[in-house]
Amino acid sequence: MFDSGLVKAKSGRKINAFLFNDMLILVESKTGNYSEDLGSLPDKSQCLYRSPYMLSDIVLRDVESMGSREAAIAAGLNTDDTAFQIMRGPSDKVNVKASSVLMRKKWMKAVDDAIIALREGQKKAELKQNQLIDLMGDS
Numbered sequence: 626m627f628d629s630g631l632v633k634a635k636s637g638r639k640i641n642a643f644l645f646n647d648m649l650i651l652v653e654s655k656t657g658n659y660s661e662d663l664g665s666l667p668d669k670s671q672c673l674y675r676s677p678y679m680l681s682d683i684v685l686r687d688v689e690s691m692g693s694r695e696a697a698i699a700a701g702l703n704t705d706d707t708a709f710q711i712m713r714g715p716s717d718k719v720n721v722k723a724s725s726v727l728m729r730k731k732w733m734k735a736v737d738d739a740i741i742a743l744r745e746g747q748k749k750a751e752l753k754q755n756q757l758i759d760l761m762g763d764s
Contacts, residue, residue: 628644630642631732633720634705634721638653639653640652641654641671642721645739647679648678648680649680651673651711651719652673653671680740682713683713683736683740685733685736706726709733
């Protein structure tokens, strides 16, 4: 669905991010290089940075959503306009920076859109399952 290179906000380590229909995968290059326009899945020179982030389990936050730079700093988020935070629970956070403010906004929108689509798909599946159960109960 979407991919690009990102940089760890604190260490400056380069990582590649791949957004799929139901998960976000972060990988790091063994060579330390990354690409802005990846266009393909990771090759053998890359390894998982962290276990995959299921979209149903994550929240993205940026400086704008925190209300103030002080609140962002208190939450451990870099106050750079290109920075955002990927959260999976209170203790699993990774702060990253996109290559530009526009790229950060694209990431935020792409993940939000994917989460909405995932939830809508789950609701449709539940509805179909309930209709099937109702049909089976009527016979």
